[in-house]
Amino acid sequence: MKSQCKIIAIVELILGVIGSFILAKSAGINVYAGGRNWTTTIFTFLIGVVVSYVFFVVLYSISEIMDNQEYIMKQLEKQQENPDASSPAPPTKISRSNSSASLLGETKSGPTDEEGWLCPKCGRLNQNSASVCSCGKHRF
Numbered sequence: 852m853k854s855q856c857k858i859i860a861i862v863e864l865i866l867g868v869i870g871s872f873i874l875a876k877s878a879g880i881n882v883y884a885g886g887r888n889w890t891t892t893i894f895t896f897l898i899g900v901v902v903s904y905v906f907f908v909v910l911y912s913i914s915e916i917m918d919n920q921e922y923i924m925k926q927l928e929k930q931q932e933n934p935d936a937s938s939p940a941p942p943t944k945i946s947r948s949n950s951s952a953s954l955l956g957e958t959k960s961g962p963t964d965e966e967g968w969l970c971p972k973c974g975r976l977n978q979n980s981a982s983v984c985s986c987g988k989h990r991f
């Protein structure tokens with residue numbers, strides 16, 4: 852896209868110079884005198900060259916702007932892609948697994964603390980009021 856526009860600009864400059872040369876050749880002929888008016892020829896040629904050069908500069912600067920825009924857009928795309936892909940996903944996964952694990956731990960340990968205590972010897976759930984298990988094991 853950018854290189855195409857630059858090629859068009861260069862071609863326009865060359866064609867402009869050739870075109871102004873042809874124009875000057877035909878415009879410089881003095882029909883009445885039958886000879887060549889060199890002032891008109893050179894003047895026409897110079898105007899043609901200047902006009903084609905101005906167009907060349909405009910086209911070239913447009914291609915430069917397009918090139919810059921393309922570069923900026925690519926940079927923005929890279930910046931947008933990288934943070935989305937890498938950083939946010941793993942922490943959410945870790946926090947989720949952590950919270951679920953802590954929730955499971957709470958559900959396991961929570962009711963036993965409130966309802967009673969598990970005997971380390973036989974595994975029976977005893978009341979908090981009972982300090983000794985039915986198997987004879989003391990709570991503490």
Ligand SMILES: [Zn+2]
Pocket residue numbers: 970971972973974975984985986987988
């Ligand atoms: Zn017991």
